[in-house]
Amino acid sequence: MTSSGHNFSQRDGPNDSPPTLVTISNRIADLEDEQKDLRDxxxxxxxxxxxxxxxxxxxxxxxxxxxxxxxxxxxxxxxxxxxxxxxxxxxxxxxxxxxxxxxxxxxxxxxxxxxxxxxxxxxxxxxxxxxxxxxxxxxxxEATNQNIPAQTEPPVQKPIKAPDVVSSGKGPWMPLAVTNMPSLSADIKSKIPPPKEMVSFSLDFLLNEFGGEMWSPGLMFVPPVPPSPCLLKNRTYYTLSATHEPYLPQAPGENGAKLTAFFNKNPNEFYDMDSQTSFDEVPLFVCQAPWAAQENPSNKSRYIYMGHYSQTRWSDKLDYDRMVEHVPLAVKQYWARELAAAGRPEWVTEALRDHFFPKPVYEGDLPVPIVEGSVAAEEQEKQDKRVKNHVDNYIKELAAWKKDAEMRTRLIKEDSILQAFDSADADDPPALRLWWEYLQCVSWDTQFYSAIVQLQSRNRSYDPK
Known part of the structure; x- marks a missing residue:
């Protein structure tokens, strides 16, 4: 997820006016096309x-x-x-x-x-x-790099085709951490309705009834400001599609995992909330679930309550083998579109910038505590001046980095994201890997399910079309 740096041509004429923003934008576009042709x-x-x-x-x-x-x-x-x-x-x-x-x-x-x-x-x-x-x-x-142009954007190449069917000899493949999670008791699972009897929910109903905003991919959060009552314990709920998340729970009450490229701040920390973490006992709603469409095809495009889930394990990053062998190409293309979208959230843009254009590291002198009488006053003054100069230079370096990195981040394209998925970990620009967010089912709340079924039934506009 990066963009390429371009060398703008300078006009030498003393009477020429500075180039306009439109002219610079056109030059950037032309240079970008030329660079892509050269890479091809x-x-x-x-x-x-x-x-x-x-x-x-x-x-x-x-x-x-x-x-x-x-x-x-x-x-x-x-x-x-x-x-x-x-x-x-x-x-x-x-x-x-x-x-x-x-x-x-x-x-x-x-x-x-x-x-x-x-x-x-x-x-x-x-x-x-x-x-x-x-x-x-x-x-x-020894391979020479003299004929390979320096690149600040992942080169646009055809990505390695990942398998469309992710499976093992004994059924669908799941991350090891998911298979090691404890299952719900048979008593709780016996209360889950079969596919034919399971009531599905309209996305409009969920958004209108619970409210909230998209805090991170698939996670909805109901802000506490302005103060308002919330039907959800931790003010969070998941709305996910099995089309783009192949490792979600295969059925209500089962464990699974979702994918993500970057992490937003914890909403509890952002709003300084004292309540439980927003990732414990969160209701999960899934659409396009094969389980839901077994005997009721109308449920496929609607959301099924899968249970309440907690993230009981910290996330793990997928390696290159997992990215190629267990992440379908369509899923990687989906993430490339989302990450390269012009309307992406600001926190995603910042995450892209920091990943592909890391902030420069301060390598100057640091102030050292001086014991009284250990050094002369003149030496102390020289040291303080040297530290101040290094800090001032670093501040200028940060300002230049931010301006350049933000411009390059705005030019990131889908092809660059796909190429970053297939790059080696030691490449420069760095490769991009997805992360697992593990979802352990901790309950299937019959009272919660019955309540939202009743609420939806009051408005016929939410019925399946």
Whole structure:
């Protein structure tokens, strides 16, 4: 989730007026499109090189001509010599430097006309990791980054397709922490109506009856200001869709988990409330639940009361394997749209900014307690002045960082989010991972269920259409 930094062209004419905001915006858009095109060309080039490596072992005619495109977009031909060179390199033949001579028979000349080594160094071929020699030297295995432009935005690439069906040999897969949670007693579960008898609820009814605002993805919170009565114990409730949350409870009374990219502040801390935490015994309502539509299809688009849930375990971050193997592509695309949306909440924008453009760290001197008489007054004055200068410089650095980071954050696109999902943890810009929010069912309140069923029945406009 980042945006790219652009170099604005400067006009040299002494009489030219400063560029307007519209002009700058148009330049940013044009530069962004050009950068995307360059990244696409770079990916095409990488793909063609990899295809060449995969197919060269099967070529019987070493004199075949292989077409490729260089980084400038001009089409050239790789002769049979190049094919043989790459084939020898893959089969532990000539070194990488020898291979690159087939690509560049005339090395680039340096400023001092020395062509002995600069040509090979500047034009060393990038060898994919899976095709490098296991016993190759550092110079043979080293990949150069000279032809890869510096990026402040995750490069737009086609994301790795995640499985559409998330399952294991024994049924739907669930996080280990969920499978280890205790279940409700059989006595409580026996009071839960079957799908055919379960009453579903309209979203309008829930919002009108409970009120509140979207505090974090799927979590509604009823602010205590202005003071007003609330039907909910902790002033919170969940409204979630199984379409975008594949690990929600499979049926009322069961345990599950939801996904999130970032965390908002705890509403209790924000409003300085003394009541219980807002994540204990929270009613959960789920729409698009397969369980609800088993015998009553009209319930699928409406919300089912699944029970009261508590977050009894701190969240865990998904690793790369979990993101690829257990998060469907449609779910990642949903999160990319939400995070890149222009109307996202301000706290989400700040979280994106801090994740992709971290705040600079203060590395200057710190004030040190001085014991009276341990240092001279002049030395103390110098130290205080040095600390003040470092702090002043850091404040200026923070101001510049904030201005630049906020501009880049506004330019974040869906493709950047998707690419960040598939990036390595050590990449720069950093990868983005989702988090588990574990949901343990602590009760299925029959009195609460009966009360809201009765309230909804008073208004026929909430009936299923």
């Amino acid at each position: 060309e770079l990916e095409d080039l990488r793909g063609e090189f990899q295809n060449l490596f995969r197919t060269v072992g099967h070529k019987q005619d070493d004199t075949a001509i292989v077409q490729y495109h260089d980084t400038a977009g001009t089409e050239s031909s790789l002769s049979g010599n190049m094919v043989r060179g790459v084939k020898d390199r893959v089969l532990d033949g000539p070194s990488a430097t020898q291979v690159t001579t087939h690509l560049n028979p005339k090395p680039a000349q340096s400023l001092n006309n020395d062509t002995s080594t600069n040509g090979a160094d500047c034009n060393r071929m990038f060898i994919p990791p899976h095709l490098r020699k296991s016993n190759g030297s550092a110079s043979a295995n």
